[in-house]
Amino acid sequence: MAGTYVITRINVTIDFINEFAINNSNKLETELQLNVLVVDDNLINRMLINKVLSKWGIKIEFAENGLEAVNKIENNPNIDVVLMDIHMPVMGGLEATQIIRAKTEPYYQDLPIIALTASMLSSEVNEITNSGMSDYILKPFDPKALIDKLSKYQKH
DSSP states (O other), rough: OOOHHHHHHHHHHHHHHHHHHOOOTTSSOOOOEEEEEEEOOOOHHHHHHHHHHHTTTEEEEEEHHHHHHHHHHHHOOOOOOOESSSOSSOOOOHHHHHHHSSOOHHHHHHOOOEEEESSOOOOHHHHHHTTTOOEEEEEEEESSHHHHHHHHHOOO
C-alpha cells in the first residue's frame, strides 16, 4: 500500500506541475535567464525540479551530493543559483554550503544557495542560516513559490 501511495503522489505532483506550467505559461514576460545547479540525491526530486525549471527556460545542472556540488561550483563559475538539499549521502547541503562560503572570492560569498528541505523546525532554520544559505523552500515544493524565489536572481 505504501508503494501505491508514493506512486499516486508522484503522479499527482507531476499532473500539478504540468497544469501549473500550462496555465501559467504567460505569467512571465520572458524566460528566466539563469543557470541553476540542483543538488539532491533523490532522482524523483531531480526529475520534478527539472520539469518545472525547463518549462521556464532555465539551464540546469545536477549533483547528487554536496561534494559533487562543491566540485561543480569550483569548476563552473557561471552557476547563478544553487538549489541544495540538506540531507544527502557523502556530504550534506549544510557542510557543502560552509565549504563554498569559506572561499574568499566574491563569487562564492554571493552565490545564492537555496535550501531544499522537507521540514522547517526552528533548529533547522538556524542551521540553514548559520551555514550561509541564502533562503529555503519546502519539499514538496510549490512550483510558483520556486519560480518566485528564482526570479529574484535573474540576470539582467
